[in-house]
Amino acid sequence: MPNPTRIEINCETGVESIIELTDAEVAELTYQAELAAEKKAEEDAAAAALEAKKLEVLEKLGLTADEVAALLA
């Protein structure tokens, strides 16, 4: 299976080239995708932890989220 390609257009000459990515470039893209997936997982985990913390505080206060919103409005 051929590697993905990129389009390069030289603005001085107007020549458009379709260039196949090198194996190193494909490996870099794969690595970046893995990094992005790890970062997304960390962000999701942090958001879930924050939500759990909010629910814990609401439970301690004995209030609903709507009641807190009304208080702060």
Added chain:
Amino acid sequence: MANTFELIAAVTVGAGGASSIDFTSIPSTYTDLCLKVSTRATGSFPQGFMILRINGTTPGNVVNRYLTGNGSSASSSVISNADGSAAQSQGATSTASTFSNGEWYIPNYAGSTAKSISSDSVSETNGTTIKASMIATLSPATTAVSSLTIVIGDDGSGSLSNFAQYSTAYLYGVKNA
């Protein structure tokens, strides 16, 4: 105030798709640059993003300030370690045959100071959730802009994808005199 727009180069993505669109050897004879795009990614996701990189390897401390709305809520945020100027796009699970629209404007691109860039973009899928974004970018690149690279990816995971066939990009030179 700009009074001329000249088409520098135009690209339409072919049947094989493309991982990036690169404009090289951009002449420094204009006042500003304007890049207009209509794009869709091949990846299986609804909402996508694009990143515009300056001069190949852009330092990773580009700052993007977002104002985004999706029809039911609006948000504002800052990402200070980006590697380029962001914009909105869409992926293969958005409504068939629809493409996002967007524009980047790069004033004083040939100067030797940091580059302020603005983008406005919107996904055009006929779904219940669409996004419109206005983004102000500050790039620390102090050299003249001689090349621009656009990549596209998944707004959810952050991973890169490919431009779908019929995606287009038009680079204009703008003169104010």
